[in-house]
Amino acid sequence: MFQRILVALDNSETSQHIFEEALSIAKLSHARLMLLHVLSDLEIGYSNVKNLDEHLDRWEEYSKKGLELLQTRQNIATYTGINTGFTQIPGSAPSTICKFAKSWKADLIIVGHQKMSSLKELARGSVSNYVMHYAPCSVLTIQTT
Numbered sequence: 266m267f268q269r270i271l272v273a274l275d276n277s278e279t280s281q282h283i284f285e286e287a288l289s290i291a292k293l294s295h296a297r298l299m300l301l302h303v304l305s306d307l308e309i310g311y312s313n314v315k316n317l318d319e320h321l322d323r324w325e326e327y328s329k330k331g332l333e334l335l336q337t338r339q340n341i342a343t344y345t346g347i348n349t350g351f352t353q354i355p356g357s358a359p360s361t362i363c364k365f366a367k368s369w370k371a372d373l374i375i376v377g378h379q380k381m382s383s384l385k386e387l388a389r390g391s392v393s394n395y396v397m398h399y400a401p402c403s404v405l406t407i408q409t410t
Contacts (some may be wrong), residue, residue: 266294266295266296267290267294267296267372267373267403268294268295268296268297268372269296269297269299269369269370269371269372269373270287270290270291270294270296270297270298270299270371270372270373270374270375271299271301271362271365271366271369271371271373271374271375272284272287272298272299272300272301272374272375272376273301273302273303273358273362273374273375273376273377273392273396274300274301274302274334274335274338275302275303275358275377276302276327276330276331276334277377277409279377279409280334280377282377282407282409283375283376283377283407283409284300284338286375286407287375288341288342288345288347290373290375290405291342291347291349292345292346292347296347296373297347297348297349297350298342298347298348298349298350299349299350299351299352299369299371300335300338300339300342300349300350300351300352301351301352301353301354301361301362301365302331302332302334302335302351302352302353302354303353303354303355303356303357303358303361303362304324304327304328304331304353304354304355304356305355305356305357305358307358328353331353332353335351335352335353336351338351339351352365358392359392359395359396359399360395360399362374362376362392362396362400363395363396363399363400363401366400366401366402367401371401371402372402372403373402373403373404373405374396374400374402374403374404374405375404375405375407376392376393376396376404376405376406376407377393377406377407377408377409378391378393378394378406378407378408378409393406
């Protein structure tokens with residue numbers, strides 16, 4: 266039975282579905298949830314930034330939005346009786362998820378998997394693929410569109 270579930274979330278629309286699946290599993294197993302959002306340049310569209318000030322403004326806005334989302338989801342989980350925490354860490358999502366899972370002693374990581382073309386996956390890499398290969402515990406991937 267899983268006792269410590271790490272849920273990797275981002276600001277995408279499919280993140281809500283991943284969160285709902287994690288809630289269901291946590292309820293069934295009476296597990297503790299940790300919601301993790303990794304701040305990364307890829308998610309804020311680093312290549313579209315024209316200068317450092319714009320990048321810093323976007324980063325701050327992105328960070329604030331991520332914390333608000335985590336807080337809202339923590340409140341929902343706590344209201345349903347699930348012991349839940351959250352954290353937001355800057356870094357590369359795949360390795361940050363694995364490192365945090367190890368330090369937090371997670372026994373399950375829940376992460377989304379978005380279908381991409383082979384070329385796009387080769388260029389960007391797949392967070393879920395990396396996590397499945399390098400995680401210190403079991404991994405559940407939630408298929409998203």
